[in-house]
Amino acid sequence: MRFRAYSVHLFTAAGASLAMLALLEAAEQDWAMMTIWLTVAFIVDGVDGPLARRYDVTTNAPVIDGALLDLIIDFLTYVMIPAYALYGSGLLPGWSGWLVVLLIPFGSSLYFSDTRMKTADKSFRGFPGCWNMLVLALLVIVPPWEITLALVLALSAAQFLNLKFVHPVRTARWRYVSLPIALVWVTCIAYAAWTDFASNPVLTAVVTVTSIYLLVAGVAQQVIYDRGYAR
DSSP states (O other), X not given: OHHHHHHHHHHHHHHHHHHHHHHHHHXXXXXXXXXXXXXXXXXXXXXXXXXXXXXXXXXXXXXXXHHHHHHHHHIIIIIIHHHHHHHHSSSSOHHHHHXXXXXXXXXXXXXXTOTTOBOXXXXXXXXXXXXXXXXXXXXXXXXOHHHHHHHHHHHHHHTTSSOEEOOXXXXXXTHHHHHHHHHHHHHHHHHHHHTXXXXXXXXXXXXXXXXXXXXXXXHHXXXXXXXXXXX
């Protein structure tokens, strides 16, 4: 059991290497390969949590703080690399790129340090700094830069508001919908990157719809359940 628990930590730590691969591709402005590596890192991040709970790493592998390890890697893959991608890919040109490349790490560092990050139902309180999901979706959708900037500013503010955002794996409510939608989203993003973001209206529509669901599902739950409209 100890060997398996420490193996989970090693599996989590592989995310740091995936982050470096994504960063190297971003430096070369190969956004498709950057997306592929970030997608693999996203999958690792989705799998390591259930494995950590199954093998009780806190008890069986206590030398390494799994939560801290996860946060370090998440800050690389969820915040730093996506912020650079917004700046370097042309999604946000000129002054707007400079603004977000400084704003996103600033706000996210405060959010990642917030002890109120998780709610009782395993959702996130405030936008959880999943900038990788936003950027990867934007690379597929490619909206006007004004819309991209508005989204970044709104979500930066939402990090510090009492709004819920679902965790597709851990939030039990609507998980039978959220988890399949998240899997569809990951598959579509990976396929878009594999085809070097070739124009595909159907794929763009699916990424748009699934992204909107993952973005607003938690707020919808607040409105429907927390205000007593349903049980």
